[in-house]
Amino acid sequence: MGSPLKRTPLYEAHLKAGARMVEFGGWDMPVQYRGIIEEHRTVRSAVGLFDVSHMGELEVEGPDALATLQWLTSNDVGALEVGQVQYSVLCYPHGGIVDDLTVYRLAPDRFMITVNASNIDKDFAWVTERSRERAGRAAWKNVSSETALLAVQGPKAEALVGRLADRDVTRVGYYRFERGTVAGAPTVISRTGYTGEDGFELYTPADDARALWAALLDAGAKDGVAPIGLGARDTLRLEMRYVLYGNDIDETTNPLEAGLGWIVKPAKGEFIGRGAIERVRAEGVTRRLVGLEMAERSVARHGYPVVKDGARLGVVTSGSYGPSVDRSIALAYVDAAHAAVGSEVGVEIRGQAKAAKVVKTPFLPPRVKKSS
Amino acid sequence: MSNIPADLRYTREHEWARREGDQVRVGITHFAQEQLGDVVFVELPKLGTRVTAHRTFGVVESVKAVSDLFAPISGEIVEHNTELGDAPQLVNQDPYGRGWMIVVTPSSPGDWDELLTAQQYEQFLAEAAH
Structure with missing residues (x-):
């Protein structure tokens, strides 16, 4: 048998809500509560609440943090302002994909990347080893276990989060974030998601996750909020053609054939995989x-x-x-x-x-x- | 506990069988549809197809899973539920009613007696849960 499945801070809350739990990337996660199709429709028509705390968060800080991320990722981190988010990939020298991720510029010299749950250890080893080769002044920290992540997605997400936030969330633009509080919990309020609906991803300390989850369900009752499992997360993202690592992309696929050419910016300078990807671009996929x-x-x-x-x-x-x-x-x-x-x-x-x-x-x- | 009508017979693969005169109507149990989750496609054989007890006769697909359908008895298919083509969710909503799948004219009368009674099926589910 493998190692025991990992649990998010909301594990008990899922059981209490009647979730059916499944193994996903080494985690014991809710696949559905009331039914995948009903949950899918809730997100498209009202608002859904997802526990995606299994996802990983890695932080990098230092005078060379920007240069390090430019070397590691395919998109142009230099174009990212503080408060902005960017979708990107980590590639191998042969052009295959280590993982897809979002990059958050927290400060001029400090970034967070959000990575797939099943890849946290692989990614952390990859970024730290590749950074060491560069001998840059950039320190990596894996903050995954102390960070919870809740996604609030759907046409009523803005109203719901707005009711509990300490700030005007209507002013947080797409792929931008602000730091504030939601239901009293310190939160990175990020206007991002994996459903194709408007909504937010809320990063909060693991210790605050249960209270935030409960507050969102409570305050969202009049919006028709419901907890949404990984089953509907998958059907929602599939309708948007958002790729899923391990299914649609992996170390054997290059970003161009996956339709991710828009996040490959060779003009920014050298990065791992650039040569191989440029060869593919020249020869055609x-x-x-x-x-x-x-x-x-x-x-x-x-x-x-x-x-x-x-x-x-x-x-x-x-x-x-x-x-x-x-x-x-x-x-x-x-x-x-x-x-x-x-x-x-x-x-x-x-x-x-x-x-x-x-x-x-x-x-x-x-x-x-x-x-x- | 699962919904298990007393007047039906059952298989260990979670099909139910109902005697209707000389024929037998077949579907999947409440427990089966609950395990599958939302049913999105049911593949059934053509009319006139011969099915064999314990052998597969079709497939039911949910969002997450594909599952074979097993014939409770041997015989010839004389009806299949065409309503499931556009409304596969009937299997979830009404597994013992509008979610039925096929009607079979039995070729081997002894098959019926080998099926589980409701009580035996309930016990089977209870044992499987441990």
Whole structure:
């Protein structure tokens, strides 16, 4: 048997709320409370509360913190102001992806990166070892276990968080954050998320998480707030074509084929993986991560082959029934020659090729708040 | 405890069977649909297909899982629930009613007696929980 599953500060609260718990990346997490589809709809129509405290937070500080992050990540950290957030990836020299993450500029010389739960140890080892090679004045600290993360997502998220915050959260722009308090708890109030809805991610000390969770459920009752499990988190992000590390991207995929070229900024200067990614850009990608829509409702799942006329064209990386689009949708790596929107392919499900079509993504227009 | 109607028979794979004259109607139990979560697709065989007791006859998919459907008895499929094509959620909402899956004309009358009674199925679930 492996090591015991890790628990977030809200583990007991999940059990009490009737959650069904599952293993996710070494953590014992709620997959659903009342049902994935109902929870999905709650987030799209009202507001949902997610415990994502399993995610990791790493801080780096020092005169060379910026230079270190420029070396480690693909996006241009130099363009990031204090109070701003940036989506990015850590790459290997061969261009494969160590992890995807968000970068927070806390101060001119201090940053936080938020990484995937299953990658915390790998990422911390990676960033500290690569930083040591550079001998820069930048100190890393893994603050994951003392940091809880709650996501409040949905059209009523702003009203709910606004009611409990010590500041006017309507002024926090998309991919920006402010430090303040929410329900009395010291919080980094970040206008980010993984659902395609407007909303916030709230970083708070682990010791404050239970009180904050309870306060949000209580204050949000009139908004129809409900706790949302990882099941709906997955269907919500899939409809937006947000990639999931371990499913859609990993060490064998490069950012360009994954459609993440927009966060690769070679003009900023050297960074780990830049040479390999630039070669891919020059030669052209051989496959692309595309959105598929199934002709019928059978679900195309991770690992299912994408086929055409008996030949294998690629592989499904994520797939589900999409509750808001009301059809079976998937992400798949498909041979670049067949990756154009409208391309008709098959997904092999239980030995049978089921009709599918490459469609425009996101599957549903996002409703994030782009300006404030 | 799970909802287990007394007048039905059950399999260890969580299908139910109901005698209706000479035929047997089949679906999955309340417990099964609860374990699966939201059902989004049900794949059923064509009319006239012969099914064999303990063998798979179809597939039920939820958001998170794929599960085989096992025939409680051998026989020929004379009806299948076309309503599930557009409304697979009926399996969750009404597993013993509108969420039924197939109707079979039995070919081997002895099959029925090998199925679990409600009491036996309830005991089976209780044992499985430990």
